[in-house]
Amino acid sequence: MNLINFMEKFPDEASCRRQFKLIRDQEGVICKKCKCTDHYWLSTLEQYKCKKCGFRTTLRSGTVMENSKLPFRYWFIAMHLLSIVKKPFSTLELQRQIGHKFYEPIWEMVQKLRLAMGDRDSQYKLDEFVELDEGFFESNKEEEVNELTGKKADKKRGRGSQKQSKVIVMTSTKEAKPTKKNQKPSKLRYVKMVVVEDLKASTIEKEVERNIESNSTVKTDGFRSYSNIKSKVKEHLQQIIPAKQADKLLPWVHTVIANAKRQLLGIHHSVSDKYIQNYLDEFCYKLNRRYFGIKVFDRLMVAAVNFNF
Numbered sequence: 293m294n295l296i297n298f299m300e301k302f303p304d305e306a307s308c309r310r311q312f313k314l315i316r317d318q319e320g321v322i323c324k325k326c327k328c329t330d331h332y333w334l335s336t337l338e339q340y341k342c343k344k345c346g347f348r349t350t351l352r353s354g355t356v357m358e359n360s361k362l363p364f365r366y367w368f369i370a371m372h373l374l375s376i377v378k379k380p381f382s383t384l385e386l387q388r389q390i391g392h393k394f395y396e397p398i399w400e401m402v403q404k405l406r407l408a409m410g411d412r413d414s415q416y417k418l419d420e421f422v423e424l425d426e427g428f429f430e431s432n433k434e435e436e437v438n439e440l441t442g443k444k445a446d447k448k449r450g451r452g453s454q455k456q457s458k459v460i461v462m463t464s465t466k467e468a469k470p471t472k473k474n475q476k477p478s479k480l481r482y483v484k485m486v487v488v489e490d491l492k493a494s495t496i497e498k499e500v501e502r503n504i505e506s507n508s509t510v511k512t513d514g515f516r517s518y519s520n521i522k523s524k525v526k527e528h529l530q531q532i533i534p535a536k537q538a539d540k541l542l543p544w545v546h547t548v549i550a551n552a553k554r555q556l557l558g559i560h561h562s563v564s565d566k567y568i569q570n571y572l573d574e575f576c577y578k579l580n581r582r583y584f585g586i587k588v589f590d591r592l593m594v595a596a597v598n599f600n601f
């Protein structure tokens with residue numbers, strides 16, 4: 293769906309609300325009070341009414357839009373851009389394009405969509421053959437916004453102290469014969485990136501358990517925190533190699549780390565350590581759906597309808 297198609301399909305607030313309701317009906321509405329899933333639709337109020345207890349659920353309630361006062365169309369524009377623009381885009385630019393007066397609500401909207409993306413990907417585990425390594429991302433200790441509710445945005449950059457955020461990067465791959473020179477001997481399938489407090493063995497093992505199927509084979513370098521990964525998966529291939537050759541041993545994690553760094557720094561300049569996971573979630577979500585084409589928008593809508601925190 294390009295911009296023209298998008299404008300034709302969603303020309304106004306009403307068309308966005310209709311589509312959002314359609315997806316909600318497909319996904320199912322759950323009563324917050326009694327967990328019942330049968331509802332009447334009160335069309336004049338645009339609310340669901342529980343058939344069992346009468347509790348009302350607004351169109352936004354229980355979704356990523358809960359408590360948001362922004363028009364549905366803003367959300368649709370943001371989801372459209374997150375779906376079609378390959379690289380991350382700046383929220384400030386989105387605010388300008390929408391023409392909204394305040395930065396904070398737009399910033400909060402995009403962050404919530406990133407959370408929905410992360411939530412969606414957290415429902416899947418990597419399997420078969422997985423490369424695993426740690427990456428270090430420059431982040432800023434200063435907070436972009438004090439709370440996720442976004443009251444005090446400080447857009448001044450470069451003031452806070454720099455930090456190296458530790459990220460566990462995992463890529464599932466499958467074998468593929470190179471057909472061109474310099475091509476990797478495997479194909480990338482899916483990616484996960486998890487920001488962690490430390491690189492202790494127990495932390496890494498917990499993430500392996502959470503993100504990789506136990507019947508997988510995991511390949512790492514000789515870092516000692518990896519030594520007990522084999523207790524969590526079928527097979528652990530650990531190879532001690534000089535740092536310079538790490539990209540030969542684990543070609544995909546290194547490519548993914550380099551691309552993520554380039555994209556993040558190119559657009560966001562300085563990312564707060566508090567929100568770096570959200571940016572990485574956006575990066576992984578898009579990468580994991582790189583062959584989905586126009587379906588990414590619909591999938592993101594489903595994620596948005598089902599995400600609530």
Ligand SMILES: [Zn+2]
Binds near residue numbers: 325328342343344347
């Ligand atoms: Zn109910």
